[in-house]
Amino acid sequence: MINLAIEVGQTQNPEAILFWVLGPLSVLAALGMLLVKKAVHSALLLAWVMITLAIFYIAQDAPFLGVVQVIVYTGAAMMLFLFILMLVGVDSSDSLTETIPGLRPIATAAALGFGGLMLALLSRATLGRYAIGLEGANADGNVQGLAHLLFSTYVLPFEVVSVLLITAALGAMVLAHHHRTTQRPTQRELSINRFRTGSLASAAGLAGPGVFARHNAVDVPALLPDGTPAPTSVNASLKARGDVIDSSNFQLDNVDTSAKEEK
Amino acid sequence: MNAANYLYISALLFTIGAVGVVVRRNAIVVFMCIELMLNAANLSFVTFSRINGNLHGQVFAFFTMVVAACEVVVGLAIIVTIYRSRRSASVDVASLLKR
Numbered sequence: 413m414i415n416l417a418i419e420v421g422q423t424q425n426p427e428a429i430l431f432w433v434l435g436p437l438s439v440l441a442a443l444g445m446l447l448v449k450k451a452v453h454s455a456l457l458l459a460w461v462m463i464t465l466a467i468f469y470i471a472q473d474a475p476f477l478g479v480v481q482v483i484v485y486t487g488a489a490m491m492l493f494l495f496i497l498m499l500v501g502v503d504s505s506d507s508l509t510e511t512i513p514g515l516r517p518i519a520t521a522a523a524l525g526f527g528g529l530m531l532a533l534l535s536r537a538t539l540g541r542y543a544i545g546l547e548g549a550n551a552d553g554n555v556q557g558l559a560h561l562l563f564s565t566y567v568l569p570f571e572v573v574s575v576l577l578i579t580a581a582l583g584a585m586v587l588a589h590h591h592r593t594t595q596r597p598t599q600r601e602l603s604i605n606r607f608r609t610g611s612l613a614s615a616a617g618l619a620g621p622g623v624f625a626r627h628n629a630v631d632v633p634a635l636l637p638d639g640t641p642a643p644t645s646v647n648a649s650l651k652a653r654g655d656v657i658d659s660s661n662f663q664l665d666n667v668d669t670s671a672k673e674e675k
Numbered sequence: 676m677n678a679a680n681y682l683y684i685s686a687l688l689f690t691i692g693a694v695g696v697v698v699r700r701n702a703i704v705v706f707m708c709i710e711l712m713l714n715a716a717n718l719s720f721v722t723f724s725r726i727n728g729n730l731h732g733q734v735f736a737f738f739t740m741v742v743a744a745c746e747v748v749v750g751l752a753i754i755v756t757i758y759r760s761r762r763s764a765s766v767d768v769a770s771l772l773k774r
Contacts, residue, residue, distance in 0.1 A: 435684050442691040442711060451704050458707050461688070465714055468681060474721050474733050477740075481717075484740055489710065489747045496751045497703055500758045511767050516698055523694040530686035534679060543678060544728025557730045558737070566734055573741045580745035587752035590759060 427471050438464040451497055459490045473546035476555050619645040633659045681722040688715035702754050702764045706747075713743045 441457045441464075448454055462485045470478035549557055562570050597605070606615050619634040619642050633656065634645035641659045643651075650656055688711060695708030717736040724732025754764060761768050 431680055435680070439684065439687050439691070442688050445704075445707065445711070446691060446695045446698065451701050454704050454707055458711060461711060462714060465718055468684075468718060469721050472678075472681065472721050472725050474724070474736075477717075477721060477733055477736055480737070480740060484744055485710075485714070489744060492747055492751060493703065493707060496755060499755065500703065500764045511700060519694050519697040522697075523690050526693065527687060527690035530690065531683060534682050534686060539726065543726040546725050546728060546730070549728060549730050554730075554733075558733060561730055561734050562737070565731075566738075569738060573738055576745050577741065580748050584748045584752040587749070587756050590756075 430467070430471055434464045434467055452494070455490060455493050455497060458493075459486050462486045462490065473550055474554065476558055614644075621645045621647075629657070631655050632657050635659055678722055678726050681718060685715045685718040685722065688712075688718070700765050700767055702757070702766050703751075705766060706750050706754070710743060710747070713739060713746075 438461050441460045445454045445457045445461070448457065462481060466478045466481040466486070468478075469475075469481055546554075551557075552560075621630050621632055621634055631646065631650055633641035633643060636642050639660075646656050692708045692710075692712035692715060695711065696705050699705050699708065717739050720732040720736040720739065722732075724730060724736075757769055758764050
């Protein structure tokens with residue numbers, strides 16, 4: 413029986429080492445993507461998976477695709493992801509609680525079934541002939557070979573894909589463009605609102621972070637005259653990220669006065 | 676070194692991506708898992724291209740990359756639009772048709 417798992421001639425051992433080092437790392441990173449809580453960490457792990465795939469492409473005689481993978485995916489697509497993450501709010505970290513009861517066990521069971529099926533199928537698949545390798549196809553160079561195919565056999569799909577790219581760019585512009593439904597409030601209106609609505613305490617603006625505490629970093633809430641921290645003095649997205657430091661450690665009461673007395 | 680080992684990795688990555696789409700609630704993470712599935716399919720294309728000894732598989736991987744790039748652009752624009760109206764990037768929040 414000739415298995416799919418056939419020795420594909422050329423540099424055997426270095427590629428095997430590369431594979432057994434990077435393969436497990438990429439699967440671990442992909443698993444980590446599922447398990448980490450913050451979306452930014454997921455994005456970084458996905459970028460790593462994409463880099464390992466680029467290395468796999470280069471190892472498999474597809475240098476053009478390897479370079480395109482780094483430029484298009486790791487470079488452009490992942491940066492777009494991170495950009496949107498920053499725009500939509502880093503605070504949008506997932507709550508890892510199940511919203512649909514029983515979803516997670518079912519999903520895991522289905523994944524084990526599907527994955528097991530795929531692996532079993534691959535291990536038993538036969539090609540019926542020996543694998544060839546790309547030495548012949550890449551004889552004139554990988555880029556030249558791809559270009560020859562793209563501009564002869566696949567010229568129509570190539571043009572259709574270019575239409576798709578233009579349509580996607582236009583669609584994104586239409587979707588992301590946004591009209592104001594109400595007039596932007598003028599400075600005068602904002603000022604009137606500050607005095608007429610709410611309490612006069614915030615009429616002069618909210619307190620800045622760190623006021624009256626011994627620490628004026630942006631992540632430390634200001635202390636009110638009675639010593640309690642003012643929650644409105646720190647940025648809401650810092651609070652959502654859980655990066656706010658407890659300011660009670662910096663109260664003036666806690667200052668070590670012995671140092672002063674020595675002076 | 677078996678070329679088929681790459682296919683196993685591809686199958687594993689695809690499965691992990693599929694679980695991520697089902698399990699995670701943040702729309703951006705769901706989207707990244709879809710990208711992972713597309714990448715896994717690309718790895719299969721490249722490996723089969725090598726096993727068969729011609730470049731057709733690589734051409735298809737190239738087309739998949741272009742389509743994935745379009746998908747990222749439009750999908751993220753949709754997520755930004757939903758975020759503008761609902762102030763949330765969770766896929767559970769956009770359930771207006773259900774209620």
